[in-house]
Structure formats: C-alpha cells, structure tokens
Amino acid sequence: MTSPFTYLKHVREEFTHIVWPSSRTALGHTLIVIFIAIAIAILVGLLDYLFTLVVSQVAGG
Incomplete structure (x- = not known):
C-alpha cells in the first residue's frame, strides 16, 4: 500500500495529462x-x- 503523499504525487502528475476544453467548447x-x-x-x-x-x-371526472 502506498503512502498518502505518494498517492497525491501521482494524482498531481495525472492532472498534467488532462486536456481541458476551451471556454468556447x-x-x-x-x-x-x-x-x-x-x-x-x-x-x-x-x-x-x-x-x-x-x-x-x-x-x-
């Protein structure tokens, strides 16, 4: 089982891979x-x- 800090580090890394839609889209x-x-x-x-x-x-009725 990984520590919460390691988990949060991985979550942060995954957030960099997200492609957010433009505001128009x-x-x-x-x-x-x-x-x-x-x-x-x-x-x-x-x-x-x-x-x-x-x-x-x-x-x-």
Missing part, C-alpha cells in the same frame, strides 16, 4: 445540455398534461 456543450434539458422538461410536461386529460375523461 465548454460553453457550447453547456448550452446543448441546457437546451436538451428544457426540451425534455417540456415533453414530459406535455405528456403529463395529455395523460391527465385522458385519465380524467376515462374516470368521468
């Missing part, structure tokens, strides 16, 4: 995720509304 991906989340929320809301209408018609 990160912003683009963030906007895509937000757009998809909003689209799914709208879809789920519409489906909920439609199922509520159908169930209320079937139940006679």
Whole structure:
C-alpha cells in the first residue's frame, strides 16, 4: 500500500495529462445540455398534461 503523499504525487502528475476544453467548447456543450434539458422538461410536461386529460375523461371526472 502506498503512502498518502505518494498517492497525491501521482494524482498531481495525472492532472498534467488532462486536456481541458476551451471556454468556447465548454460553453457550447453547456448550452446543448441546457437546451436538451428544457426540451425534455417540456415533453414530459406535455405528456403529463395529455395523460391527465385522458385519465380524467376515462374516470368521468
């Protein structure tokens, strides 16, 4: 088992190998995720509304 200091040294070395995205790429991906989340929320809301209408018609309420 390695010591915590050795482990942290290896972690620091691995961080130098990370290729971080540019701010433009990160912003683009963030906007895509937000757009998809909003689209799914709208879809789920519409489906909920439609199922509520159908169930209320079937139940006679």
